[in-house]
Amino acid sequence: MDRLIRHMTLEEKVGQLFVLEVYGQDANTVTPAAAAGNQRLYGVDTPAQVVDKYKPGGIIYYTAARGPDNVQNPRQIATLSNGLQAAALGQRKPVPLLISTDQEGGALVFRLSAPATAMPGNMALGAGRSPADARRSAEVIGAELAAVGINQNYAPVADVNVNPANPVIGVRSIGENPKLVADLVAAQVDGYHDGGVAAVAKHFPGHGDTTVDSHFGLPEVTHTRAQLKAIDLPPFRAAIREGVDTIMTAHVVLRSVDPSGAPATMSKPILTGLLRGELDYDGLIVTDALDMGGATSTYPPDVAPVEAFKAGADQLVLAPQTDVAFQAVLDAVRTGEISKRRLDDSVRRILSLKYKRGLFAQPFVDADRAETVVGAADHLADAQTISDHTTTLVKNDAGLLPLPRDPRNVLVTGWGVTTTRTLGEAIGRRGQAVTVVETGLTPALARIDAAVAAAMANDLVVVSTNNAASVDLTTGLPTASAAAQQALVTALLATGKPVVVAGMRNPYDISRLTAAPTYLATYGYTAGSIEALTRAIFGEISPRGRLPVTIPRADGTGALYPFGHGLSYS
Structure with missing residues (x-):
């Protein structure tokens, strides 16, 4: 490796520092849409030409x-990966690529869809409390990524979600308890390695x-x-102990470590002082995307x-602006602002990971x-088994659940065209006569009225919500979407029909729907x-999931349901 360096x-060394996106589904085929994207970013037509021009590390x-349109089906993705690797190995100094993606599990951040296996997301795994499930989930994701030539996954999320109002992490986190998060993050790191891909713990030093x-x-x-030390760092320490290959930075300010106010991505006290020095981490550090607002709002290209x-x-x-x-x-290297030794250190880490993952050999x-x-x-079978361990019955005051299999007329309503249809089909397979009325994320009064009318013609209502507790942080009032969903549930309850509320994303919805006697949290809406x-x-x-976060009262007076709460039928 040192000889190669x-x-x-x-220029070849600097190229290894960059991770680029490319447009297109084939490395060498020129299509109008892909060529337009690659020309706009790089001045060339094909993904292979991008590799040839910049010799990137990833x-x-x-x-x-997003635009690149790289992932359609397993054969196509594998062929694209092979074509990109062939382009990288065709250079003066052949160096294989780290090919990465974001496949976190769950329904929020993923790139490969069906036929790829949809494993439950992090907070669902947190509800399941099983390191074995977390490890197997990561192993399945890793095996499927490795099969199509993706050798690095930007997962697991190691953030501890202690803020119910967090707009970007939420169910991407395992939960609010640092030990639980640390245990399952460590299990996922092992699982990704077992599956054959490099793992990336993110977002350091914590975005929760x-x-x-x-x-x-x-x-x-x-x-x-x-x-x-108590909240944010334990999951990263656990990942490091398990030999995590890479840690991704966060575009967040943390003045207790860096009083300058620089984002962690650009903070030497955080990345070199804290991560490398105090946590003794010598693996690869990769930035979060530098085209995000957290970076571009402060630093020019x-x-x-x-x-x-x-x-x-x-x-x-x-x-x-890759050229810039x-x-x-x-x-910066030529002028000495960045030393050649510092550059070689990073190139060595990049090449070491490629050797470790066997990319030079195959x-x-x-x-x-x-x-x-x-x-x-x-x-697929394991995904369903693991998902079965995660559903949390938060509230069953009227003893409505479990439902007997007697035939009845059921209205499925609420958020999500695919979600309501899939739920309706699943209920229909239990011998129920199902009507589906999807109302959207922000149901208008006419849609609410239609759902109410349908409820009156049915025996039971199952309504899905999505962030129905979200609040506008400037006013302290529910967002328009949350207010409309709350109005929908209130109107359905007023019909006098039995209503089952299913929180399909963040589990906090019940804090604004306390009148509902029956509430379950799924932490996602995969099939x-x-x-x-x-x-x-x-x-x-029997529901066995337990809340991996505290559900606060809407008025801020304490906990409505504590961490660890969950009902069962036994």
């Missing part, structure tokens, strides 16, 4: 929702107590050093990558095998979560 040019895959989304602004974490690298980061993810960013880092994958691994029957919810409603399983 000695024979790399300065590529990150995204769906069409923020009220600003760092995609759009720069949050500040006000934790003292003592709070940081020629400054952000240099400052992040000087702070202690090794890899720079999605630096805006690349040249800025190159110039960078390519078998596209035929990918089709058999992704969505394998045993993966497995919805099936587990239905099984719990009909008593096919």
